[in-house]
Amino acid sequence: MILNRCLPLVSLLLLTASADAAIKFVDVSLASGANNGTSWADAYQGTTGLQAALGSAVAGDQIWVRGGLYKPTATATRSIYFEMKTGVEIYGGFNGTETLLSQRDVVANPTILSGDLAGNDASNIFTDNSFHLINCNTANATAVLDGFTVTGGNANGASASNQDKGGGILCLTGSAVTVRNCRFVSNRCTFGGGAGYINGATPTFIDTLFLNNIGGSFGGAFDMNNGTSTFLRCEFVGNTAARAGAVECFGSSNSKFTNCIFRGNTATGAGGGGAVWVSNSTPVLRNCTITGNTSVSNNTAGILSSPQISIANCIVVNNSGPGGAQNLINNVSGVAATYSCIQGGLAGVGNLNTDPLFVNGAGGDLRLSPLSPCTDAGSNGQIPAGTTTDFAGLPRQADNPAVADTGSGVAPLVDMGAHELPNTLYTAFCFGDGSLSTPCPCGNTGGAGRGCLNSDLFSPGALLSVSGTANPDTVVLTASDMLATVPCVFLQGTANVAAGAVFGDGVRCVGGSLKRLYIKVASGGIASAPGAGDPSISARSALLGDVIPAGSQRFYQVYYRDSDAAFCPAPSGSTFNITSGLILNW
Numbered sequence: 233m234i235l236n237r238c239l240p241l242v243s244l245l246l247l248t249a250s251a252d253a254a255i256k257f258v259d260v261s262l263a264s265g266a267n268n269g270t271s272w273a274d275a276y277q278g279t280t281g282l283q284a285a286l287g288s289a290v291a292g293d294q295i296w297v298r299g300g301l302y303k304p305t306a307t308a309t310r311s312i313y314f315e316m317k318t319g320v321e322i323y324g325g326f327n328g329t330e331t332l333l334s335q336r337d338v339v340a341n342p343t344i345l346s347g348d349l350a351g352n353d354a355s356n357i358f359t360d361n362s363f364h365l366i367n368c369n370t371a372n373a374t375a376v377l378d379g380f381t382v383t384g385g386n387a388n389g390a391s392a393s394n395q396d397k398g399g400g401i402l403c404l405t406g407s408a409v410t411v412r413n414c415r416f417v418s419n420r421c422t423f424g425g426g427a428g429y430i431n432g433a434t435p436t437f438i439d440t441l442f443l444n445n446i447g448g449s450f451g452g453a454f455d456m457n458n459g460t461s462t463f464l465r466c467e468f469v470g471n472t473a474a475r476a477g478a479v480e481c482f483g484s485s486n487s488k489f490t491n492c493i494f495r496g497n498t499a500t501g502a503g504g505g506g507a508v509w510v511s512n513s514t515p516v517l518r519n520c521t522i523t524g525n526t527s528v529s530n531n532t533a534g535i536l537s538s539p540q541i542s543i544a545n546c547i548v549v550n551n552s553g554p555g556g557a558q559n560l561i562n563n564v565s566g567v568a569a570t571y572s573c574i575q576g577g578l579a580g581v582g583n584l585n586t587d588p589l590f591v592n593g594a595g596g597d598l599r600l601s602p603l604s605p606c607t608d609a610g611s612n613g614q615i616p617a618g619t620t621t622d623f624a625g626l627p628r629q630a631d632n633p634a635v636a637d638t639g640s641g642v643a644p645l646v647d648m649g650a651h652e653l654p655n656t657l658y659t660a661f662c663f664g665d666g667s668l669s670t671p672c673p674c675g676n677t678g679g680a681g682r683g684c685l686n687s688d689l690f691s692p693g694a695l696l697s698v699s700g701t702a703n704p705d706t707v708v709l710t711a712s713d714m715l716a717t718v719p720c721v722f723l724q725g726t727a728n729v730a731a732g733a734v735f736g737d738g739v740r741c742v743g744g745s746l747k748r749l750y751i752k753v754a755s756g757g758i759a760s761a762p763g764a765g766d767p768s769i770s771a772r773s774a775l776l777g778d779v780i781p782a783g784s785q786r787f788y789q790v791y792y793r794d795s796d797a798a799f800c801p802a803p804s805g806s807t808f809n810i811t812s813g814l815i816l817n818w
């Protein structure tokens with residue numbers, strides 16, 4: 233009986249919670265309407281519109297904020313901040329007309345949370361600014377801040393109330409908020425953590441920039457103590473503090489940094505580390521690029537740790553101690569590394585001591601150029617679970633055909649550093665693995681990504697692979713897992729027969745204008761072309777009447793003799809077979 237009475241009440245509560253979930257609209261520039269947040273036309277108004285929306289928001293709500301400048305208060309009270317709430321998602325970047333979250337543009341509509349209460353920061357007056365812009369309170373990961381610039385916090389107050397820490401965001405025990413697509417710019421404090429102070433909390437920062445924050449005694453961007461924070465695809469640029477230019481992990485701060493960039497940060501004090509300073513913590517750095525950081529009065533400007541931490545798939549180069557000298561100690565101290573590029577040379581499996589060949593390191597473009605030895609040199613096993621993209625959102629594992637795979641794992645291999653060099657040379661296609669609408673003619677389905685099976689019991693089907701560059705043309709095609717010593721023909725076409733067509737014991741997709749580029753004899757089932765003395769593919773194609781325009785595609789497969797007439801006999805098959813295919817982008 234009690235159950236019967238309770239069930240409808242539970243149902244009613246669930247319905248009520250669901251019915252209450254709403255979008256709260258905020259528009260600083262609006263001067264008409266009901267100022268109640270129920271629509272763009274009736275959005276909460278003024279510089280404190282977001283504060284009003286937060287005051288009325290409950291779990292399940294979203295807050296949509298139009299581009300513009302917002303402040304925690306219209307008064308001069310420095311202790312007032314924006315308070316994150318469990319279950320409330322706060323989005324900036326709207327133009328005030330959107331009906332879908334996906335329609336906003338955070339770049340076109342900068343939405344700024346400013347602690348410059350008096351509007352006089354341009355006169356270098358910061359002593360009247362908010363202590364913090366954001367307080368995480370005890371909100372969990374369902375509390376989201378997404379699409380804002382957070383600036384002008386100045387935590388120069390009393391230590392006892394933490395008003396000397398975390399000018400941008402303050403996350404204390406029990407908080408685990410999510411921050412995405414944000415920029416923390418020119419926040420400051422006197423203790424540590426110009427952008428943010430974290431103690432006993434586990435926040436997550438994704439796709440967020442920390443720029444020109446000033447952290448006082450300790451971390452320029454972050455000062456962290458107790459707790460595991462997560463930083464994915466974040467960038468730390470131009471931050472400054474006495475002890476840790478960008479990030480200080482002080483004690484039991486085992487934070488995770490994946491696909492992050494640390495560039496141009498400065499530690500100004502004795503014992504300082506330019507980018508990352510670690511004490512009694514085990515932060516986990518994977519695929520991070522740390523370059524151009526400076527330690528003014530201590531040697532180590534990249535990562536300085538005690539006791540030792542382990543990093544992997546990272547690039548730590550061009551960091552400078554006093555006088556700007558370049559050597560190992562300027563880049564890392566107290567660090568064990570694997571599959572990383574460390575200037576000055578650090579012993580460890582897979583480590584390099586070489587120029588990573590950034591596209592433009594001095595200009596801050598830390599993508600890898602096509603001949604970078606850091607491409608395909610990382611360890612796939614060190615990619616944190618769930619990581620599928622690089623700093624820029626490109627696939628985290630892509631083959632660079634121009635360099636040999638020197639890292640660890642099954643190709644495609646991850647690159648060192650935050651950026652993965654995308655594979656722009658080729659796409660594999662035409663697999664005899666059952667994925668084409670035309671099956672292998674005798675049920676001789678090959679392995680994943682291979683051609684159809686041939687008469688060699690140990691072959692999973694022949695594979696066409698590629699190395700080199702399109703411009704200049706250094707492309708070399710290699711057919712493997714054919715039969716041991718058979719003749720083969722490197723075939724080029726101008727079209728993709730997407731369904732495939734039976735071709736001997738295999739399936740061919742190369743169509744259009746066909747050219748037989750090279751005839752070779754396999755050795756051990758492998759043949760490459762062009763070889764010594766052969767014209768390049770583009771030169772050979774031109775000789776045969778097909779001048780390949782830059783920017784166009786051509787299609788390739790290699791067909792080869794399989795004289796075992798009993799394997800896939802006529803009329804279904806024949807005495808030849810063909811590899812998988814490649815589409816090359818010239």
Ligand SMILES: [Ca+2]
Nearest residue numbers: 352353357358
């Ligand atoms: Ca000010």
Ligand SMILES: [Ca+2]
Nearest residue numbers: 608630645647
């Ligand atoms: Ca790669």
Ligand SMILES: [Ca+2]
Nearest residue numbers: 608632635637
């Ligand atoms: Ca490669």
